[in-house]
Amino acid sequence: MSERPTATTVGELRATGHDARSVRAEIRANLLAALAAGHDPWPGLHGFGTTVVPQLERALIAGHDVVLLGERGQGKTRLLRSLVGLMDEWSPVIAGSELGEHPFEPITVESRGRAAELGDDLPVEWRHRDERYSEKLATPDTSVADLIGDVDPMRVAEGRRLGDPETIHFGLIPRSHRGIVAINELPDLAERIQVAMLNVMEERDIQIRGYVLRLPLDVLVVASANPEDYTNRGRIITPLKDRFGAEIRTHYPHELDDEMAVVRQEAGLVAQVPDALLEVVARFTRALRASPAVDQRSGVSARFAIAAAETVAAAALHRATVLGEDEAVARVVDLEAALDVLRGKVEFESGEEGREREVLAHLLRTATAEACRSRLGGVDLGLLVEAIEDGALVTTGERVSARDLLDGLPVLGESDVYERLAAKVGATSAGERASAVELALEGLYLARRIGKDSVDGETVYG
Incomplete structure (x- = not known):
């Protein structure tokens, strides 16, 4: 001034x-x-x-x-x-x-x-x-x-x-x-x-x-x-x-980058949310705006994406605090937390009564799969798929710390798959590397190359 x-x-x-x-x-x-x-x-x-x-x-x-x-x-x-x-x-x-x-x-x-x-x-x-x-x-x-x-x-x-x-x-x-x-x-x-x-x-x-x-x-x-x-x-x-x-x-952002820029600018994040997960949130919001199950006359506000990112960050901080982690970094498992608390921010068509969470979950899976292809394209995960097909299990979830997730990954011999995966998304710390690995595993599951089972706060890829 x-x-x-x-x-x-x-x-x-x-x-x-x-x-x-x-x-x-x-x-x-x-x-x-x-x-x-x-x-x-x-x-x-x-x-x-x-x-x-x-x-x-x-x-x-x-x-x-x-x-x-x-x-x-x-x-x-x-x-x-x-x-x-x-x-x-x-x-x-x-x-x-x-x-x-x-x-x-x-x-x-x-x-x-x-x-x-x-x-x-x-x-x-x-x-x-x-x-x-x-x-x-x-x-x-x-x-x-x-x-x-x-x-x-x-x-x-x-x-x-x-x-x-x-x-x-x-x-x-x-x-x-x-x-x-x-x-x-x-x-x-x-x-x-x-x-x-x-x-x-x-x-x-x-x-x-x-x-x-x-x-x-x-x-x-x-x-x-x-x-x-x-x-x-x-x-x-x-x-x-x-x-x-x-x-x-006026209109909602036409470009994905603009959608992400709005979320970065407006969201008050209490934990680190990697760009890949912000992209999932942005794609999720854009998918809702295109869904016939959603009342498009009322729109899907940018506040939905902002609140979703803040909820994901809060889930990461909650997990890190309970497990005693030094840093709180959001992972794919934290995306699920947004579904239950944000349902009221979207108005559905009358014929979708009772299916609201099912619609949200489906669109979130679609957004996650698209973000995986966008962020991890070019990284060959064949050896990881082979290890899991041979019986290896990878356990993650809200009760599993980033270090435990990384320590539980199957050994892939001389392969540098995990390093290339981390480099692809710019992950350096243990929390960021765990987030990248979990995104890759979810992408493989959504592509139907591996299986997944979730019970009592734990998710097992196998």
């Missing part, structure tokens, strides 16, 4: 050559400057580079209000919050003004009176850009007073006339003057509340009860919503949709 500017009065501010500009002009200039310099204005966003981001950038350059449409867990809120970075880091406001007005452009009766009285001595404060972003989750109990404002009975009781504009208590949108207001899940707002926003969106003023009050608000309105064609909770009324300059559809 840079240092706060030092000007404390309008006179000092004017002497610095400061130029007042609208929020839209400010965002446009900063966005164009970032693009010209080759800087990424959207840090932490993955999979939108050639689709959503260019559309959003064009909308901001045009100065449009924006609504993002998309299923749950597609990063809509994160994208809206990233708009903060496009505003000036510090912005001057009239000290003590209720709406954060620019010292050169007061809009309320009170601020105009103070400006006329004090002139160049009008005090100035500086507001950080984080303070200029307001967010509201639309809920059915949201009122016009919450968003726009209402008469404040306390101010009337203090002796002000009911027709005095100073009796008004302003809502969220006027208080976001010279900033951004984001409304999440916009269709959840009652239609009569959406009507109250029409003037804000078009004429840029507000109407409160019977007051004739025109405030030239400078506010960028952005919103998120689920696609109207399936949501049962409400809709965006047509006149309000018409006032949004841009309607942009």
Whole structure:
């Protein structure tokens, strides 16, 4: 964060050559400057580079209000919050003004009176850009007073006339003057509340009860919503949709690498989860999004993949703690832990009632097999298969430590299969090597080259 500017009065501010500009002009200039310099204005966003981001950038350059449409867990809120970075880091406001007005452009009766009285001595404060972003989750109990404002009975009781504009208590949108207001899940707002926003969106003023009050608000309105064609909770009324300059559809990551990048970035992992297992989680999530057994209208959120990775890491840490291992590294056996706790994060088609876990288990096996082929392709495991066919057994599971798993592997003579397997996935420690070996064994089982039996926390490949 840079240092706060030092000007404390309008006179000092004017002497610095400061130029007042609208929020839209400010965002446009900063966005164009970032693009010209080759800087990424959207840090932490993955999979939108050639689709959503260019559309959003064009909308901001045009100065449009924006609504993002998309299923749950597609990063809509994160994208809206990233708009903060496009505003000036510090912005001057009239000290003590209720709406954060620019010292050169007061809009309320009170601020105009103070400006006329004090002139160049009008005090100035500086507001950080984080303070200029307001967010509201639309809920059915949201009122016009919450968003726009209402008469404040306390101010009337203090002796002000009911027709005095100073009796008004302003809502969220006027208080976001010279900033951004984001409304999440916009269709959840009652239609009569959406009507109250029409003037804000078009004429840029507000109407409160019977007051004739025109405030030239400078506010960028952005919103998120689920696609109207399936949501049962409400809709965006047509006149309000018409006032949004841009309607942009978001989507889940198209590429596997982007899916994994989101999980790495957002998941709070309490143990090491090798990339191969993160790939299994990502493929599992993508398989759910393509499955006819899952209600695709509700989507499979990125939060599912994030929660799955966190659960796998927690299972690894639990096992390592119980067995006294020095390091906690996730293995294939830990993937099973995600099935039981994440079932409620997926909505299934009505005909699949009672088969939810079976569907999840099948898709997890499919994802594991695909990740094995992707990560371990090219490693010849023929000698390991032969050893198991000759009677060797490999025991693993939540009660088997990484060292015990490695010590129990069949001896393959002079073969360096285990070393090549570890090198293929970049495994160096005992925990990482055990994870790689277990992935290979599961891949062989899923390819029907060896058998597997699981009983009482132990899994035996043979």
